[in-house]
Amino acid sequence: MKIMIVDDSSIMRRAITKYLAPLGYEVVGTASNGQDALQLYQENPADLVTLDITMPQMDGLACLQALKDLNPRVRVLVISALSDSQTGLKALKLGAQSFLPKPFTEAQLVNEIQRVAGVQK
Amino acid sequence: MTENELKFFIEVVTDYFEQVTGESAVMGIPYIKSDEPAVLSFTGLIGISGPRKGAIYFTAESGLLTTLTQEILDLADPDDDSLLDMVGELTNTIAGNVRKSFGSDFLISVPMLIKGRPTDILMRLKPPVFIVPILWRKDKAFLAVGLE
Numbered sequence: 001m002k003i004m005i006v007d008d009s010s011i012m013r014r015a016i017t018k019y020l021a022p023l024g025y026e027v028v029g030t031a032s033n034g035q036d037a038l039q040l041y042q043e044n045p046a047d048l049v050t051l052d053i054t055m056p057q058m059d060g061l062a063c064l065q066a067l068k069d070l071n072p073r074v075r076v077l078v079i080s081a082l083s084d085s086q087t088g089l090k091a092l093k094l095g096a097q098s099f100l101p102k103p104f105t106e107a108q109l110v111n112e113i114q115r116v117a118g119v120q121k
Numbered sequence: 122m123t124e125n126e127l128k129f130f131i132e133v134v135t136d137y138f139e140q141v142t143g144e145s146a147v148m149g150i151p152y153i154k155s156d157e158p159a160v161l162s163f164t165g166l167i168g169i170s171g172p173r174k175g176a177i178y179f180t181a182e183s184g185l186l187t188t189l190t191q192e193i194l195d196l197a198d199p200d201d202d203s204l205l206d207m208v209g210e211l212t213n214t215i216a217g218n219v220r221k222s223f224g225s226d227f228l229i230s231v232p233m234l235i236k237g238r239p240t241d242i243l244m245r246l247k248p249p250v251f252i253v254p255i256l257w258r259k260d261k262a263f264l265a266v267g268l269e
Contacts, residue, residue, distance in 0.1 A: 008231060009210040011203065054255050056215060056231050072226040081217025102214050103140045 001117055005030045006037040006044035007079070009053040011101075016050055016079070019106045020113060034058025038066050045071065048117055049068065051096070053080040053087065061094060070097040079104065079115045122269045127151060127251050129222040130177070130266055133215050136255055148260075149254030155235050159252045159263040160238045163204050165212030166245060168230040173223065175247035175268035178213040185260035205234040215264070243267070 005016050013030045020027065028044045031037035036102045041049070041066060049067060053060035063105065067074055078091040081102040088099040097116045099114045125266055131148050138146040156261025163186055165180040169256055186204040193248070196203065209232035216229040233241070253264040 009209050011190060011193060011206045011208055018194065054229060054231055055216065068246035080229070081214040081220050082220055082225075082229075084225045084227075087220070102217065103137055105140065 002028045002046040004049045007052040010031045034063030048075040133218040146257040148203045153249045154252045158243045163208045164235040165209040165232040167216045171226040171228040176245045178268045181262035209234045
């Protein structure tokens, strides 16, 4: 499975990459904003995208909508500190498969990624 | 801003350190600052808009941020850019998490990352500015909250 990681924090991008390494997924790219993520996705499509919301240039919710327009089947796990229920619901309505609030542990991320990837129900 | 609202921020900071490191941070007694700002070497500042206007910032020395970065990434010696990124992500998480209490119209900006000790930082916050002293392990930090 090919994974793309989108977050404006390099610490978060590196942490997610590190936590996913033992699962054997291929990280096809990382991006720090929604605009770069869309360009990267068009050049090298991923099966699953982890997507932050609060980012410069294009936020995660706008990016989610654009990703789903490009490929309705792409699986998206939104990972955000915006932990109010309305934001989570909005992400799900836009087509995200799941929402993981920050801060998260390695175990929580792995569990959620496997659920979204369909490895675990 | 009410005392009760300040508690939302304190709870979120406590939860953050507990969840990320397994070790809670100790909160000191909050006080109101109006003249000289409480600023340490690395600061993340987030502007708040919507019905509540103002800003918050989290400020710390390199020691706390280095340990935190090492906990997350196993990096032996994180550089200053990583420490700035860490303080920005921490501030973003605090501001985002309090939406559980303030609601989704508590709109937060992307973090502004500041290295050094700016003297004009309080101008970005709406008075009264509450300062919450934080002690995590041996390192101190401050959370400043200034909202209408």
